[in-house]
Amino acid sequence: MIVLWELEGKGGRRYSLFSWRTRMALRHKGLAFETRPVRMSDKAAIAFSGGGTVPVIKDAETVVRDSWAIAEHLERTYPEKPLFGGDIGRGVTHALNAWVDRSIVPAMLAVIVADIHERVDPADDAFFRQMMEKIVRATLEETRASRDQALRRLGSALAPLQATLKRQPFVSGAQPAYADHILFSVFQWARVMSPQEVLAPEDPLCAWRERMLDLFDGFARNVPVA
Numbered sequence: 001m002i003v004l005w006e007l008e009g010k011g012g013r014r015y016s017l018f019s020w021r022t023r024m025a026l027r028h029k030g031l032a033f034e035t036r037p038v039r040m041s042d043k044a045a046i047a048f049s050g051g052g053t054v055p056v057i058k059d060a061e062t063v064v065r066d067s068w069a070i071a072e073h074l075e076r077t078y079p080e081k082p083l084f085g086g087d088i089g090r091g092v093t094h095a096l097n098a099w100v101d102r103s104i105v106p107a108m109l110a111v112i113v114a115d116i117h118e119r120v121d122p123a124d125d126a127f128f129r130q131m132m133e134k135i136v137r138a139t140l141e142e143t144r145a146s147r148d149q150a151l152r153r154l155g156s157a158l159a160p161l162q163a164t165l166k167r168q169p170f171v172s173g174a175q176p177a178y179a180d181h182i183l184f185s186v187f188q189w190a191r192v193m194s195p196q197e198v199l200a201p202e203d204p205l206c207a208w209r210e211r212m213l214d215l216f217d218g219f220a221r222n223v224p225v226a
């Protein structure tokens with residue numbers, strides 16, 4: 001049985017966006033797993049991994065930290081139901097991973113950071129505020145005041161994906177793969193922690209998000225959300 005360490009917020013919400021990549025990858029491979037909730041400020045709980053971030057998995061005796069390293073481990077160890085589709089697919093998916101992390105994650109964070117703060121474990125309250133205010137270079141209160149602007153910036157950042165999903169049902173083509181799980185993690189993060197709708201109903205990303213929520217018997221749909 002694989003064990004996954006991930007963040008837990010109020011009401012049992014599992015809100016680590018990077019851990020959602022791992023959750024989806026595990027279900028994609030059809031692998032059973034158990035989860036261990038950790039608090040963001042409790043680095044001791046994951047010190048065994050050699051780092052201070054989640055996701056971390058333990059697969060038999062192997063400990064792997066970092067969502068990309070975990071995806072590579074799963075692909076190597078369980079080649080059935082591919083996440084990448086070969087070396088070229090892995091390379092292109094890695095490029096998408098970097099682009100989503102540098103363009104889409106910060107754009108989404110600016111929209112939802114104050115909502116996330118309201119839903120983190122109370123013991124993480126001060127830690128979360130301090131870390132995020134440094135990252136977004138504004139107070140949480142200021143981010144609320146500039147939300148409309150942040151939503152417009154998010155929409156512009158998503159334009160290449162809107163164009164892609166007008167032509168094909170998934171980022172990876174006809175079927176979902178890890179590239180879809182990478183992008184989906186950002187929307188699931190928002191869904192779990194913020195009541196703010198971030199997509200217009202006519203946006204092709206909206207129908208794609210529904211398709212992703214339907215995967216694996218509604219695995220991502222049926223969790224505590226904002």
Ligand SMILES: N[C@@H](CCC(=O)N[C@@H](CS)C(=O)NCC(=O)O)C(=O)O
Nearest residue numbers: 016017018052053054055066067068
């Ligand atoms: N590149 C890492 C990023 C992981 C990451 O930043 N995780 C966040 C939670 S979503 C975390 O643990 N943050 C705690 C901290 O930075 O102190 C990955 O893909 O796993």
